[in-house]
Amino acid sequence: MSDTTREWLLRKARGKARPVLKRRSRITRQNNLMGYLFLSPWLIGFFIFTLLPIVASLVLAFTEYDIFSPPTWVALDNFRKMLFQDNRYWRSVRATFYYVFTAVPLRLLVALGVAMLLNRGRRLVGVYRAAYYAPSIVGGSVAIAVMWRQIFGVDGLVNYALGALRIPGVNWLGDPRTAIWTLITLAAWQFGSPMLIFLAGLKQIPVELYESASIDGAGGWAKFVGITLPMLTPVILFNLVMQIIAGFMAFTQAYLVTAGRPLDTTNFYALYLYLRAFETHEMGYSSAMAWVLLLVIAFFTALVFRSSSYWVYYESGRVEE
Amino acid sequence: MSVVGTLRSPARLSKRNRDRIGSGLYHLIVVSSCFLMIYPILWMFASSLKGPSEIWTRLSSLIPKVPTFENYVNGWAGFGGITFAVFFKNSLFFATVATIGAVASSACVAYAFAKIRFVGRGFWFTVMLLTLMLPVQVLLIPQYIVFSKLNWINTFRPLLIPRFFGNAFFIFLMMQFIRGLPNELDEAAEIDGCSKIGIFFRIVLPLIKPALITAAIFSFYWTWEDFLTPLIYLNEPRLYTISLAIRSFSDPSSTTDWGAIFAMSSLSLVPVFVIFIAFQRYLVQGISTTGLKG
Numbered sequence: 310m311s312d313t314t315r316e317w318l319l320r321k322a323r324g325k326a327r328p329v330l331k332r333r334s335r336i337t338r339q340n341n342l343m344g345y346l347f348l349s350p351w352l353i354g355f356f357i358f359t360l361l362p363i364v365a366s367l368v369l370a371f372t373e374y375d376i377f378s379p380p381t382w383v384a385l386d387n388f389r390k391m392l393f394q395d396n397r398y399w400r401s402v403r404a405t406f407y408y409v410f411t412a413v414p415l416r417l418l419v420a421l422g423v424a425m426l427l428n429r430g431r432r433l434v435g436v437y438r439a440a441y442y443a444p445s446i447v448g449g450s451v452a453i454a455v456m457w458r459q460i461f462g463v464d465g466l467v468n469y470a471l472g473a474l475r476i477p478g479v480n481w482l483g484d485p486r487t488a489i490w491t492l493i494t495l496a497a498w499q500f501g502s503p504m505l506i507f508l509a510g511l512k513q514i515p516v517e518l519y520e521s522a523s524i525d526g527a528g529g530w531a532k533f534v535g536i537t538l539p540m541l542t543p544v545i546l547f548n549l550v551m552q553i554i555a556g557f558m559a560f561t562q563a564y565l566v567t568a569g570r571p572l573d574t575t576n577f578y579a580l581y582l583y584l585r586a587f588e589t590h591e592m593g594y595s596s597a598m599a600w601v602l603l604l605v606i607a608f609f610t611a612l613v614f615r616s617s618s619y620w621v622y623y624e625s626g627r628v629e630e
Numbered sequence: 631m632s633v634v635g636t637l638r639s640p641a642r643l644s645k646r647n648r649d650r651i652g653s654g655l656y657h658l659i660v661v662s663s664c665f666l667m668i669y670p671i672l673w674m675f676a677s678s679l680k681g682p683s684e685i686w687t688r689l690s691s692l693i694p695k696v697p698t699f700e701n702y703v704n705g706w707a708g709f710g711g712i713t714f715a716v717f718f719k720n721s722l723f724f725a726t727v728a729t730i731g732a733v734a735s736s737a738c739v740a741y742a743f744a745k746i747r748f749v750g751r752g753f754w755f756t757v758m759l760l761t762l763m764l765p766v767q768v769l770l771i772p773q774y775i776v777f778s779k780l781n782w783i784n785t786f787r788p789l790l791i792p793r794f795f796g797n798a799f800f801i802f803l804m805m806q807f808i809r810g811l812p813n814e815l816d817e818a819a820e821i822d823g824c825s826k827i828g829i830f831f832r833i834v835l836p837l838i839k840p841a842l843i844t845a846a847i848f849s850f851y852w853t854w855e856d857f858l859t860p861l862i863y864l865n866e867p868r869l870y871t872i873s874l875a876i877r878s879f880s881d882p883s884s885t886t887d888w889g890a891i892f893a894m895s896s897l898s899l900v901p902v903f904v905i906f907i908a909f910q911r912y913l914v915q916g917i918s919t920t921g922l923k924g
Contacts, residue, residue, distance in 0.1 A: 344746040344751065345742075345748060347830070348739055350795050350796050351754075351795060363769065427660075444671065446902060447855075449855050450898065451872075451873040452674075455876060455891060456670060456895060464686070506917060506918060554765075561857045586771050587774075595767075596772075599768045599770075599771060600768065602768070603765055
């Protein structure tokens with residue numbers, strides 16, 4: 310028998326019910342206790358592995374620190390160096406923006422196209438969906454990155470195929486114009502997750518809308534622009550935000566496929582940060598870089614959310630202007 | 631009625647024919663693009679079974695003329711006297727322990743957020759969602775400094791311990807499931823004298839098994855394929871996970887034995903694909919309901 314029930318029985322025995330308020334507050338107190346008990350794994354982890362590091366990295370951003378000797382306060386020097394003296398930094402910014410603004414739209418377009426293709430509810434859709442999703446399940450692995458390096462290598466698969474067509478091969482990974490595109494194709498190839506999210510979104514659109522549009526004589530394209538796209542905008546917003554965040558943090562594939570070469574054209578922000586932190590042990594400088602990255606991601610996320618009131622359609626009737 | 635029938639039938643037939651052609655074209659387009667999508671993966675598996683000369687002379691073929699396991703034997707031998715058995719064991723250990731920790735802790739937290747009304751619930755939930763947007767780089771450097779001061783470099787502790795404190799993605803996924811359970815269920819249990827802890831273990835956990843499986847699969851994938859954390863914390867080859875081992879194996883500065891690399895890469899993807907084929911339903915559901923990245 311729980312305490313609450315026992316108390317209630319005691320009260321009954323006394324022949325006088327105590328104020329309800331008292332009992333309710335007791336339950337809330339117990340709820341608070343149990344709530345924080347179950348929350349504690351995350352809460353403890355949040356303070357130790359998230360909040361503390363955030364504060365620490367903010368402080369470190371204003372210091373010079375190589376781990377071995379104690380940090381020295383340098384005020385804004387790291388930021389000054391980063392913004393005005395470090396050419397590699399700006400090349401990494403350029404490479405990252407180039408990547409985010411090509412790979413993210415490309416991946417979302419392919420994902421949407423394939424989702425439209427698969428949403429026709431024909432037979433074998435499950436098998437097709439699995440085949441389209443398969444690259445995404447392994448795409449982040451070292452195995453695929455190493456394979457990609459071979460595929461675009463000088464005597465790799467792509468040049469072999471071109472050779473069969475009597476087209477001279479290209480040094481894909483060594484040419485500053487093409488190297489980043491090997492990473493963009495690798496990203497576009499892994500459109501599985503946004504595709505599944507688009508598919509789930511397409512399933513939510515009521516069939517009646519299409520039926521009444523057909524009666525009004527709307528064609529396929531008119532239906533896509535007039536119904537599918539507006540109804541899908543909340544899902545597009547979600548995918549866009551998630552992909553932009555992931556795009557700014559791209560690291561593994563650039564590290565393994567191109568290693569930032571040639572001429573820093575694929576030296577993504579996260580990769581350059583890694584080199585500064587873990588190869589030259591400039592913990593202060595790299596913390597400053599990490600904080601700028603945090604602000605840039607926050608800025609773009611906020612921008613997308615702000616703009617969403619103009620282009621995201623919510624069914625409740627709060628339509629775009 | 632019969633008149634209508636005879637009048638209609640020619641039109642209907644041609645429509646059916648048109649549908650059949652359309653459907654054939656549809657399947658042709660989808661199948662060929664599917665093939666193009668998975669061709670690189672099939673090609674890698676095929677290449678791992680080709681002999682040393684065939685791998686270059688018949689580079690693009692998907693069917694080895696003379697299948698050989700030579701590459702697997704060569705690859706398995708590893709480097710520096712350490713075989714791939716060690717690397718697989720390390721990866722398996724890392725992925726299993728991390729998955730148990732992440733799923734168990736996330737289930738607790740998801741229960742708190744979904745079913746218990748406590749002061750500050752909304753606030754902490756917002757904080758948790760905000761952490762999803764945090765770039766790992768902001769946390770990585772201070773964490774590395776602390777772990778290196780604790781002399782935990784070249785141990786699995788920095789890789790495993792942070793995963794025992796809940797993962798925001800998994801918490802969110804499980805919350806969706808727990809919220810779907812009828813409130814009457816735990817209210818009835820509470821009236822019967824069951825504590826919150828009892829409700830969690832006896833009612834909630836058995837009922838959210840699909841969410842637990844989905845989270846476990848993703849956790850396994852993310853740790854199995856994780857590269858950045860092992861790269862930072864594990865510097866001794868005997869501690870290498872499979873990702874680090876393949877990376878060292880394919881170091882461009884040394885002469886690379888592509889056959890052996892492909893063999894070990896293929897082997898590293900086998901668990902991933904086995905799980906994918908066996909649990910595809912859970913994965914699709916997980917991504918569709920929460921937008922988990924795969």
